[in-house]
Amino acid sequence: MTNHDDTSNNIIENIISASEDAEFYLSEDVFDQSGNKLLGKGYKITRKIKDKLISRVLKKPLETSITSIPSLTVDVLYTEANALIKDNPFLQNFNPEIQLDVYAIKELELAPLASLLLTVQRTNRMEAFQHTLFMTLIARLIAKKLNFDSSQIYDLTIACLLHDIGELYCVIPHTQNLSLEQWRSIMTHPIIGSTVVRQHMQYSANVSAAILEHHERNDGSGYPNHISAEEGTDIGKVMIVAEAFSGMARRDYNARNLFTTLKLVCHDFPSAPYNALVDLLLSVADYENVKESNPILDQLLTQLKNIEEIIEQLKPLKTKNSEHFQLSNYLIVRLKKICQIIYVSGLTDCIDLGLWEQIKLDKEINQELFITISEVEWKMKDVLRDISLRIVKDDIRVSDELLAIIQRMKGNDETVAIA
Incomplete structure (x- = not known):
């Protein structure tokens, strides 16, 4: 830590x-x-x-x-949340219900330290502050869909607002090219934030517990404790889905694109809040027009072929006598899940049915495949980062053979360091 x-x-x-x-x-x-x-x-x-x-x-x-x-009060939060909705057509889809959630912010009680830390976040990192507000509003919509009681929704709202305060205790470089040490520091922010809330704010224990859980994933690939997201608290599960969705929405996807992205990563998240979010998206009456995109079928097929070949390269290392047994096995499991994202897109089934040319000419399908490519690239980057951290943490001696495989996974990506 x-x-x-x-x-x-x-x-x-x-x-x-x-x-x-x-x-x-x-x-x-x-x-x-x-x-x-x-x-x-x-x-x-x-x-x-x-x-x-x-x-x-x-x-x-x-x-x-x-x-x-001045200090950041609930009135300031109310004003900022209204401004966010005014500038965000996606959130406007949920009017007038979402306005009730904004108004409910006025009923919160901010601990003095909570007010201070949110003031600092808003002043120094406005994008992170707006992410916090977006996540909070989405989380409340999900919670109501799941019939949370008023006490649970109150704790959820506080936990969402404070979920990233731990980042203020870390060094956040203004670059995407983070070193492993910088990533290790950032990955402690749920622990730090949870500890600060538990020790210095008089909120329910549910709040600090949920903050600790908000980056976990179903397969244990999240952080900081690598537990299954399904094992978390009810509030934590909603935060996991809302936080990830807020990150997706910041990529400027429209409602249709967001829905497609969610389908690709459905296995990452707790089922109940995930399904509630999907229902919310389906409730949006008018999807925006899908932007025109160039055919990208070849690129996606190349991705799939490359990952499948890497899995085959890893299999000889996955022997009980190999010092890289656990590492290779972990990589194979993660890479197979990335392949599953491509399979879920229906691409391989369409090709098997002889629909190659139809796929290339269909703008809507191409847009969905473009989203799939983006998600695969993000997942590959996440695996690389995770495996590098494991190598450093466990002081694993990496053979030239395994290093070559990891380097192949990395390709030309300079945003992830290799141990």
């Missing part, structure tokens, strides 16, 4: 960065572990605070003693 001193430095750096657009003050006196007063209530947060507190062990985390002016 990320070093405690690193997380403390990262959150203070984020607060200092946000102080360029908002003012932050100490809401109470700050003491060291021995009870010595270091700074007084009302002290303005600037970069100098790090010099004053360097090498000092505080009685409690500094961020728990900081407030902002």
Whole structure:
């Protein structure tokens, strides 16, 4: 897990960065572990605070003693959620029901630290803040579809709003080319966020538990605990689906494209909230027109052929005497699931039926296949990242043969480092 001193430095750096657009003050006196007063209530947060507190062990985390002016209130959340819907045609499909969810935000009680961290997120990372709001609204729609009671929906709403606060304690580079160490840091954010909520906010235990679970997947390939998503809490299951869907929606897919993407990854997610989300999409009356795209059939077939060949290359390594048995077996399982995404598209069945030319000429089918390609590429990147982290974590000595296979999987992708 990320070093405690690193997380403390990262959150203070984020607060200092946000102080360029908002003012932050100490809401109470700050003491060291021995009870010595270091700074007084009302002290303005600037970069100098790090010099004053360097090498000092505080009685409690500094961020728990900081407030902002202006602070992020439920009224601000209400305004921002309304603005998000106004600018998002997809969310407008769920009017007027979604307006009830926006109004319900006004009834929340934000803990002081929750308000501070959301202020910092909104100031420093507006895209992440808008992702949080989008996810929250979608999660509430799913929860109502599943007949959650008011207490569950309240906890779900709080958990969604705070699900990514752990990222403020990590270093988030402004690049897609992340090192393994950077990925390992980012993958701790559910643990950090859950711990912060549990230790410093008076919310239900369901909230911190769900935050911990929001990146898990059915096959155990998620993080941080690699459990099956179906084993999670009811609130956590909804968050898993809503969080992933929010990420899909940020790729600017229209309703039809989103529905197609969901079909391709159905096995990743808990069934009840997944089915509820599918029902929500089906309830949208008018799908937008599918954008024109070029035939991409050859590209998808090439992807499939490449993955199937990699699986065959891995099989000789999957012997009980091989030091790479577990690693090779894990790779084969993950790659077969990626092949399944292509099979689900119906592509191979259509070719078997002699419909090659019809597929190439059908714009709608080509658009769906384009989405499939994007999903396959994303899944391959995820497998590469996961396998590299496993190699580093378990200090596995990689043979030249296995390294060549991993390099083939990587291809020209420079966004994933190989251990």
